[in-house]
Amino acid sequence: RADLAAYALMLGDDALILSQRTAEWCSNGPELEEDVALANIALDLLGQARLLLTRAGEVEGAGRDEDRLAYFRDEIDFRNVRLVEQDNGDFAQTIARLLLFSSARLALFVRLSASADPVLAAVAAKGVKELAYHRDHAAQWTVRLGDGTEESHRRMQAGLDRVWPYLEELFTAHPVEQRLAAAGVAVDPGELRAEVDAVLDQVLTAATLTRPDVAPMATVSGRAGRDGVHSRPMGYLLAELQHIARSQPDAVW
Amino acid sequence: RADLAAYALMLGDDALILSQRTAEWCSNGPELEEDVALANIALDLLGQARLLLTRAGEVEGAGRDEDRLAYFRDEIDFRNVRLVEQDNGDFAQTIARLLLFSSARLALFVRLSASADPVLAAVAAKGVKELAYHRDHAAQWTVRLGDGTEESHRRMQAGLDRVWPYLEELFTAHPVEQRLAAAGVAVDPGELRAEVDAVLDQVLTAATLTRPDVAPMATVSGRAGRDGVHSRPMGYLLAELQHIARSQPDAVW
Amino acid sequence: MLETESPELEAEFTATVTADGRIEPRDWMPDAYRATLIRQIAQHAHSEIIGMQPEGNWISRAPSLRRKAILLAKVQDEAGHGLYLYAAAATLGADRTDLTEKLISGRQKYSSIFNYPTLTFADVGVIGWLVDGAAICNQVPLCRTSYGPYARAMIRVCKEESFHQRQGYELLMTMMRGSDNQRRMVQESVDRWWWPSLMMFGPPDDSSPNTERSMAWRIKRHTNDELRQKFVDMSVPQAEALGVTFPDPELRWNEERGQHDFGTPDFAELMRVVKGNGPCNAERIEHRRRAHEDGDWVREAAAAYAAKRAARAKGVA
């Protein structure tokens, strides 16, 4: 049960933090249609986060609801991968991150729809359609920017180069994932690599872009996002996310 | 007494928030010497803030110390002028703001050294030396940048233009200030205008810069920083300033 | 589209409008009608787009996930409203790029209400209740406005805005049932937004020169003061239910008139804000301009890619 709560938290935190970052684009997009599209994606992810955090809290059984988990945990207790917490950078970098995340998460959710945990299975099944849209949106922009102007090609390649070191973490199985995967509850993310790689290669080829040849982002003595070891942007993101809620712990919203 | 506490809070919040902004330059300055100088200024202001907030808490008599006041007040309870909370902008804009603030605050502290309140008088007397240094530092850079290269001239003028609308607030007497000034405890900031204007004109002339011809920043139906009505950057500044303290309300640091 | 000066066409136009009929894009219309509509629709679209900022300011800090989702969806709806309205303006021959240019250069206006800052999360609720409420009072009559595409856009906009208004009011209700500090926040926010909301109906009728013509054209259906009165009468009981007061000592029920008496907003302040000197005018335009300019390379890339694809398709065909 502790494992299941931890796993729901990992997936929920990924969605929550990426939603927070994506929502930063609202009123800042390159065109109105993109403000709408990115807000949609942020809303989908927020919806996934709420279901997963709620599930984590229920399984934990300590009375923590989605808000308690989102607003009243310290940085070292967040379980998201470091990819999602990075600053947005320019539009190309945001698209690059979305392409990586949604490709991996879609592959995961397709498998997770068959989870032995009915709640995870339902969340995943619902998320599949959303993530397919996110991936298509990211892929279309990757191609458009990669095969657009000289500047957009350069920026799209730079965006990919910047986020690619964080890809490995999406395929690295945490002991919790390994145990739950053995029990048919979770998916071993290592299994997703080949499928995701193929998708990414296809998109990059269509976009006339090069697969970045970069080392995976180092861990801190083997610990990374899933162990609560985050990167510099995370603390500032949480300060903004949590400040008002923490300021009024006795309030009702 | 409520007036005295409110007044100490106004001056203390000015110093605290400008210190916070100035410290953001630490490790980001254009040269190491400037990292040191700006850290010094931030430290001086932080020192002033601590004395003033402590005084405000004592006079208020509700058991709030400097940390309670700095970390556990909401945005609408902060009493600083809006000038100090603005984003740093580039180095020129930071210098422009420092020039305006330190010129006005120096003129104020010179007079406040004779306050009927012995604590305010002592804080002001100590601050005079510090602020004289801050003003000199800002004035020297204003001249250097104004009379440096074409780019630095343009940036310095733009920096002045950007912060100048907030100057008026430094000369606008709040009812609290008016009452305390009548009692010989505070200084009516309106009295400082001529002196500060003369200083600024002198610096701008030496720097080959033009005094900005801009309207004062509008209030919200007459309310501004001294009434807790702040501008967009303030909430984000407080989120960062307060997040860790608010996250661990039972902690001892 | 060639403008033909023709008494018959003009008579037909007037007849349609007077009979509360609809003018459609292909119909003849007077130049001044077209110009007035373009200006009004564009300003309305700009207001939706600029209106994303004051509330968007709170998305990242919304204090519960449910409120974050509601707020994000609302701001997204505003972008959507902007899109419908730019599309309606396009049916009159106005180009979106050109309208955007006019917005960020300050040549076209947007609703002055968005030049006030959002200082607490209560502002999100109060904007929903009072600002959207006032907007709805202004806009509901426009669902029957004489220009078809505008009227249809307004029907959709009004429906969503009513939804937003209820959400705003519900947030305030929840906050008023919460902590003392929350109640204080709500009252403080109401104090700040009440007068600016009243000013959303524009200057008093006796200094609103274009009202008469706009009413004849059925672009406008009630005078500013009529709508303002309606809004006050609607809001007072809502404030009572909520447990807040409006900062107007002259506000009281007038039994004789069957309406509320209320004080006069500071229209000099309104004029200052309209002229560009509100607390946030510079910030709002600057934000929009930056977003637009930061997106230049993206829009160029999309256009370049579309052109390449078209060329390739042609090559294949």
Place this chain on the structure above:
Amino acid sequence: MLETESPELEAEFTATVTADGRIEPRDWMPDAYRATLIRQIAQHAHSEIIGMQPEGNWISRAPSLRRKAILLAKVQDEAGHGLYLYAAAATLGADRTDLTEKLISGRQKYSSIFNYPTLTFADVGVIGWLVDGAAICNQVPLCRTSYGPYARAMIRVCKEESFHQRQGYELLMTMMRGSDNQRRMVQESVDRWWWPSLMMFGPPDDSSPNTERSMAWRIKRHTNDELRQKFVDMSVPQAEALGVTFPDPELRWNEERGQHDFGTPDFAELMRVVKGNGPCNAERIEHRRRAHEDGDWVREAAAAYAAKRAARAKGVA
């Protein structure tokens, strides 16, 4: 400065160094001595400058005003140390602009410890205690190093670092007396920093090829392993007093040796971090490069203004 190959000069140099005398800037010295010193002093200066970042990360969020002041003053001291050390390097003919260029292009290194992230405010205390503690172990002997300006800079640096170390330890003491969560933070931070701190003494002696020559030149006075042992022996009782443990199951007192036994740090990790693939290498260099480049126009302006003034002074003279 002309380098003269002269057996007499070399003999004099060796005699001075062997007698624990000081070499001063105007004295003759071997090219390799000069080059080694420049590299070592520059790396040390770079470490101070890069070292501002991990702690600087917490200035804006320090949870009490007193801790904020202490931290800001400490980071400021690090900038000051950088300045003394660049000045010492300058006495050997090294140009600061050139050294900065080497830093931001990655051609010169800095202490690998600063490529680890600071995740909680406890890290501020642990860096003071362990990282500054290890630095002091490394640096105290350098106060007697053979090159005069370097030795004098180190005296000042060491004095300030001891002060920082005490402040760090005092913060941890305070936190350990605080809430459960604070104690958890301190232990978690110690767990992360212990091994990287041990690696600050460099690779084991048997794979540290330059140690012997540096010791002969009195640039180095103890081997890496000697210093590492000393640091462990010093830290264990401090950890006990604090109430934290080190994450090393092999750590125990060896009665026979009169020293602690301890496990072997993961030197493969050290090599990866040195080679550029630590968790923060890219971020640290990028930060420094950005600060430097953002300041280009300021430094240019200062130079242009100084030139103008000089020209005017000349014109007047």
